[in-house]
Amino acid sequence: MLAKRIIPCLDIKNGQTVKGINFEGLREVGDPVEMGAKYAAEGADELVYLDISASLEGRKTFTELVTRISEKIDIPFTVGGGISTYEDGARLLDAGADKISINTAAVNNPGLITELAEKYGSQFVVVAIDARLHDGTQPAGETDNIWHITTHGGKHSTDKELFSWAREAQERGAGEILFTSMNHDGMKSGYPCDTFAELDKFLQIPIIASGGAGNVDHIADVLTRGKADAALAASIFHFGEIRIPDLKEELVKRGITVRI
Amino acid sequence: MIAIVDYDTGNLRSVENALKKLGKDYVVTSDPDVIRSASHVLLPGVGEASSAMDKLRERGLDKVIPALTQPVLGICIGIQVLCRSSEENDATCLGVFDSEIRRFREEEPKIKIPEMGWNTIFDLDSPLFKGINEGDFVYYVHSYAPTMPQDGQTKAIAKTTYGSQTFAAALNRGNFYGTQFHPEKSGPVGSRILKNFLDL
Numbered sequence: 001m002l003a004k005r006i007i008p009c010l011d012i013k014n015g016q017t018v019k020g021i022n023f024e025g026l027r028e029v030g031d032p033v034e035m036g037a038k039y040a041a042e043g044a045d046e047l048v049y050l051d052i053s054a055s056l057e058g059r060k061t062f063t064e065l066v067t068r069i070s071e072k073i074d075i076p077f078t079v080g081g082g083i084s085t086y087e088d089g090a091r092l093l094d095a096g097a098d099k100i101s102i103n104t105a106a107v108n109n110p111g112l113i114t115e116l117a118e119k120y121g122s123q124f125v126v127v128a129i130d131a132r133l134h135d136g137t138q139p140a141g142e143t144d145n146i147w148h149i150t151t152h153g154g155k156h157s158t159d160k161e162l163f164s165w166a167r168e169a170q171e172r173g174a175g176e177i178l179f180t181s182m183n184h185d186g187m188k189s190g191y192p193c194d195t196f197a198e199l200d201k202f203l204q205i206p207i208i209a210s211g212g213a214g215n216v217d218h219i220a221d222v223l224t225r226g227k228a229d230a231a232l233a234a235s236i237f238h239f240g241e242i243r244i245p246d247l248k249e250e251l252v253k254r255g256i257t258v259r260i
Numbered sequence: 261m262i263a264i265v266d267y268d269t270g271n272l273r274s275v276e277n278a279l280k281k282l283g284k285d286y287v288v289t290s291d292p293d294v295i296r297s298a299s300h301v302l303l304p305g306v307g308e309a310s311s312a313m314d315k316l317r318e319r320g321l322d323k324v325i326p327a328l329t330q331p332v333l334g335i336c337i338g339i340q341v342l343c344r345s346s347e348e349n350d351a352t353c354l355g356v357f358d359s360e361i362r363r364f365r366e367e368e369p370k371i372k373i374p375e376m377g378w379n380t381i382f383d384l385d386s387p388l389f390k391g392i393n394e395g396d397f398v399y400y401v402h403s404y405a406p407t408m409p410q411d412g413q414t415k416a417i418a419k420t421t422y423g424s425q426t427f428a429a430a431l432n433r434g435n436f437y438g439t440q441f442h443p444e445k446s447g448p449v450g451s452r453i454l455k456n457f458l459d460l
Contacts, residue, residue: 001421002375002377002379002400002422003377003378003397005377046377070273070274074278074281074444074445074446074447074448074451075445075446076399076401076442076445094273095273096274098271098445120271120306120307121306121307121308123306123374123376124306175374175376175401176376204370205372205373206372206377229372229376
């Protein structure tokens with residue numbers, strides 16, 4: 001039986017792993033290759049590395065880092081952040097990335113999904129979607145069910161809506177959808193499971209739940225009630241709040257299939 | 261020398277890295293002579309079966325590969341091109357394995373297509389799986405998979421079930437082996453399978 005995946009996410013700035021809250025206020029938390037290898041040894045099913053460097057120099061460092069990661073890590077890893085062209089994707093594939101995650105660039109230029117998927121296959125293309133319920137800046141309830149797509153790490157709102165955009169991404173050849181609720185990200189209060197479950201009904205491709213995990217219950221919820229195929233989290237792993245072996249043991253106790 | 265066949269089907273880097281970790285020398289090549297004289301031949305690849313077949317034909321490798329006598333391992337698209345045919349764009353493949361590549365059927369409750377992630381292998385029956393346990397997890401990314409072989413010469417040496425559909429996770433016929441999963445991305449289990457292959 002296919003296992004639900006647990007995916008630690010490492011945000012990288014200028015070659016170091018950092019973790020912030022709601023994309024602001026960053027703390028360095030360790031060396032990306034060592035941290036990735038440690039997570040892999042502990043039972044992480046995949047890794048995601050997101051480059052949040054703003055500079056060209058940072059981008060170059062990141063590409064070199066991807067090469068080092070691919071030499072060290074023997075589980076699949078996705079890289080994202082700052083991929084705006086086909087050439088960026090090709091460069092990261094050559095560096096050894098198994099998948100790339102595109103977000104803002106896909107919203108601005110949906111043809112990029114098609115182009116990358118046609119050349120490298122759907123398995124290579126993860127479309128990351130950041131969405132906020134309502135169009136305001138304050139977190140709001142889940143009642144009106146309109147999720148507005150945001151770009152640039154949640155800073156900009158667009159007129160795209162979650163479900164239609166996710167469907168378009170799938171039709172253009174995305175292999176997976178990585179959905180982050182901007183209302184929940186960094187809050188450690190759980191994922192919007194009802195929305196994930198609706199998204200699951202709506203799509204044929206796997207869905208990775210991101211942003212909001214504060215404890216084991218949250219992750220178990222999104223994998224069962226939310227029907228997510230994978231759960232991605234950052235700070236709970238980086239700060240040692242939950243160890244992956246303990247998390248998986250708890251998930252097994254709740255009848256969830258995971259790789260042990 | 262180990263040959264990794266380069267037929268322009270995506271990322272060979274992870275296979276190369278897996279061999280490096282095992283301390284093995286290898287060459288990435290599409291040269292028939294180099295491939296024929298290799299001790300072991302790896303046929304990796306991701307993507308789509310019919311274009312992979314076109315690329316093998318362009319390089320004349322559709323004749324070279326089936327005639328090889330040393331151990332050959334096809335991975336993912338590699339196992340698919342070694343089968344008889346694929347539903348993916350109605351590709352005629354090399355016919356080494358008497359198996360067809362079929363797309364996953366939709367079923368209820370819904371399965372996601374592609375199958376992406378870690379699934380278990382069982383009914384292990386080959387030196388390829390020495391030291392591997394029934395139910396160990398390996399990494400998959402695919403929408404198409406080999407059916408159980410029919411001819412008695414090709415053997416399913418591992419199976420996997422996705423939703424309610426059981427497919428050949430690995431095939432063997434003589435010196436030819438194939439895995440639908442990615443050993444190069446399957447952690448220590450996958451590394452052991454690659455080592456077993458290179459020990460053949």
